Amino acid sequence: MSNLFSYWEQKSFLSGFDVIIIGSGIVGLNAALHLKSGRPSLKIGVLESGFLPAGASTKNAGFACFGSISELINEMESRSESELLEMISMRWRGLKKLRNNLGDSAICFEQNGGYEVFKESEANQANLCIEKISWFNTFLKPVIGKHDIYADFGDKIAGFGMRGIRNIIKNKYEGQIDTGKMMKALLSKVQSLGVTVFNNCPVQNIEESSGNKIIHSSQGSFNSKSVILATNAFIKNLIPELDVIPGRGQVLITEPIKDLKIKGTFHYNKGYTYFRNIDDRILLGGGRDLDFIGEETTEPGVTVIIQNELEKLLYETLLPGQKPKIEYRWSGVMGFGKELKPIVKEVSPGLYCAVRCNGMGLAMGSLLGEQVADLIQI
Numbered sequence: 001m002s003n004l005f006s007y008w009e010q011k012s013f014l015s016g017f018d019v020i021i022i023g024s025g026i027v028g029l030n031a032a033l034h035l036k037s038g039r040p041s042l043k044i045g046v047l048e049s050g051f052l053p054a055g056a057s058t059k060n061a062g063f064a065c066f067g068s069i070s071e072l073i074n075e076m077e078s079r080s081e082s083e084l085l086e087m088i089s090m091r092w093r094g095l096k097k098l099r100n101n102l103g104d105s106a107i108c109f110e111q112n113g114g115y116e117v118f119k120e121s122e123a124n125q126a127n128l129c130i131e132k133i134s135w136f137n138t139f140l141k142p143v144i145g146k147h148d149i150y151a152d153f154g155d156k157i158a159g160f161g162m163r164g165i166r167n168i169i170k171n172k173y174e175g176q177i178d179t180g181k182m183m184k185a186l187l188s189k190v191q192s193l194g195v196t197v198f199n200n201c202p203v204q205n206i207e208e209s210s211g212n213k214i215i216h217s218s219q220g221s222f223n224s225k226s227v228i229l230a231t232n233a234f235i236k237n238l239i240p241e242l243d244v245i246p247g248r249g250q251v252l253i254t255e256p257i258k259d260l261k262i263k264g265t266f267h268y269n270k271g272y273t274y275f276r277n278i279d280d281r282i283l284l285g286g287g288r289d290l291d292f293i294g295e296e297t298t299e300p301g302v303t304v305i306i307q308n309e310l311e312k313l314l315y316e317t318l319l320p321g322q323k324p325k326i327e328y329r330w331s332g333v334m335g336f337g338k339e340l341k342p343i344v345k346e347v348s349p350g351l352y353c354a355v356r357c358n359g360m361g362l363a364m365g366s367l368l369g370e371q372v373a374d375l376i377q378i
């Protein structure tokens, strides 16, 4: 580290690491949690570039979900059934771990159900999905362990107060969480076990020296026996050859709405658009399909084309006759790739990575963190 650090700082805070994890999102923190819970004597540090965790883990929509029917049909066009089933299994197992690790009350988990909505103009798509309900219930039974996952919710559409919706398919095993509370609980848990998290500490590169790793950051250099890269969409800055393409997601939240009827997690347009209730407000996000090229970026930002389309859906379909103010807008970046499977591997001796959750890392992140931690031999 820089010579300006005191003897005490260097001895107690900055040296002697067994494992350094880069990225304090859900994956990096779960890797830390798993390593430290299994081997309390390990000295573990987490280096995070942001003032807060600056990736997707504090920016997402908080859906504890594993797939809507139109999204799954869409995926099946380019994936094998077994690949898809494995991904759904990872999401389901990841969600169980998330809940077990932190507890439902700490993450405000609520199982209000998930709903896929189809507009009147989307009759063909809706009929195709409804016809497939029974097939998907059988297909998913081996991983979810239930046979009654999806059901036609047609007769109860009016209860949500939306306009122009023709069909709804309900998934009764879907839930929702408070993303901020989840990340706070996870951070407190790893810190209480003795993991040190360094913020404002972007890593620039990693070099090898006599079997050890030297991690160069804007704050100075750290030494460690092993390194885990959990930087998701930002991985190309450190390992350019990995197949991870950034995809920005934009979100808005309304002011509180009196007598809000929408309750649960809702999917629209093959999962590209989504909305839910949170604290009497509506969170609405997505629309990446409107501008795939523009949204292939790690830069934060919201755009007129996507925000206008989200607002149109909000005012015309979700809350007809009402015009609540939009109080929050933000973006976050996901990591996508040609394959659905995340990349969890040893990149070179002592250097590991766990990235590319394909937009489902809240669901599978706890599992991925454990998987990468289990690869480490020290």
Ligand SMILES: Cc1cc2nc3c(=O)[nH]c(=O)nc-3n(C[C@H](O)[C@H](O)[C@H](O)COP(=O)(O)OP(=O)(O)OC[C@H]3O[C@@H](n4cnc5c(N)ncnc54)[C@H](O)[C@@H]3O)c2cc1C
Pocket: 022, 023, 024, 025, 026, 027, 028, 047, 048, 049, 050, 052, 053, 054, 055, 056, 057, 058, 059, 060, 061, 062, 063, 064, 065, 201, 202, 203, 204, 230, 231, 232, 233, 234, 235, 237, 248, 249, 250, 251, 285, 331, 332, 333, 334, 335, 354, 355, 356, 357, 358, 359, 360, 361, 362, 363, 364, 365
């Ligand atoms: C708008 C939006 C909505 C979403 N909704 C859902 C949802 O409802 N359900 C769901 O399952 N998933 C959802 N996701 C996806 C989910 O949030 C991500 O898949 C998940 O958070 C990825 O976790 P991660 O730990 O791999 O990466 P991240 O949370 O992105 O963490 C990577 C961390 O690495 C840090 N970092 C990067 N480079 C460096 C560096 N060089 N040095 C130090 N630190 C670095 C970043 O600052 C960041 O904090 C959503 C994502 C977005 C953006």
